[in-house]
Amino acid sequence: MGWVKGFEPSASGATILRSNQLSYTHHATKASLNNGKAPICQPENLDIAMKILLHCCCGPCAIYPVIRMRDQGHQLRAFYYNHIHPYTEWQKRHDTLAEWAREEELPLIVDERYELVNFLKNAVFREEQRCLFCYHDRLEKAAKIAHKGKFEAFTTTLLYSKFQQHEKICELGRELGRRYGVKFHYEDFREGWREGIDLSKKKEMYRQQYCGCIYSEGERYLGAKKLYG
Numbered sequence: 550m551g552w553v554k555g556f557e558p559s560a561s562g563a564t565i566l567r568s569n570q571l572s573y574t575h576h577a578t579k580a581s582l583n584n585g586k587a588p589i590c591q592p593e594n595l596d597i598a599m600k601i602l603l604h605c606c607c608g609p610c611a612i613y614p615v616i617r618m619r620d621q622g623h624q625l626r627a628f629y630y631n632h633i634h635p636y637t638e639w640q641k642r643h644d645t646l647a648e649w650a651r652e653e654e655l656p657l658i659v660d661e662r663y664e665l666v667n668f669l670k671n672a673v674f675r676e677e678q679r680c681l682f683c684y685h686d687r688l689e690k691a692a693k694i695a696h697k698g699k700f701e702a703f704t705t706t707l708l709y710s711k712f713q714q715h716e717k718i719c720e721l722g723r724e725l726g727r728r729y730g731v732k733f734h735y736e737d738f739r740e741g742w743r744e745g746i747d748l749s750k751k752k753e754m755y756r757q758q759y760c761g762c763i764y765s766e767g768e769r770y771l772g773a774k775k776l777y778g
Contacts, residue, residue, distance in 0.1 A: 598622035609749035613741030709738035
């Protein structure tokens with residue numbers, strides 16, 4: 550698995566690569582992310598209906614993107630693959646998404662692998678950069694499935710969250726789309742942040758209190774100072 554342009558391992562980075570381990574140290578400055586070209590995060594051809602694979606991190610975050618894209622006429626299929634720890638939390642988010650997807654008649658693909666060990670191999674000693682591995686891994690798997698399944702595009706509910714690195718997700722999605730020959734569909738779903746929250750509460754859906762990985766759980770409940778010492 551190779552890295553997309555701008556997210557390659559640093560030649561001078563203090564990281565040790567193992568056979569199944571990737572470096573995701575990212576040294577690009579904000580100005581160099583797109584080499585001075587027009588902003589990467591710009592919607593394209595929103596009036597063209599497509600068959601889209603939607604990577605979903607959870608049920609609540611999927612509500613607004615699904616509403617918005619269905620209103621635009623897109624045919625959607627959801628895809629659940631995430632680094633969520635512990636396993637009981639992974640199961641809660643999966644079950645919540647699956648139940649909601651059935652209600653909405655939204656087809657759902659589930660990758661049931663629980664890759665905690667692989668995630669830790671890629672995060673240990675590089676905790677501050679762990680999100681780049683997480684984004685890359687999930688988006689790449691979505692791009693591969695979209696290509697294999699002959700989808701016209703793929704996208705992610707990560708674009709709905711106000712707490713994620715929005716432009717990096719967009720850039721990775723675009724680059725991976727070019728690599729695997731399937732369009733990355735970009736929209737700024739953050740515009741529906743409040744609507745999604747209100748609807749998920751109305752439906753009494755399980756709403757998680759941290760992003761997903763074991764580090765974010767520790768930061769949420771223990772605090773970064775105690776967690777990292």
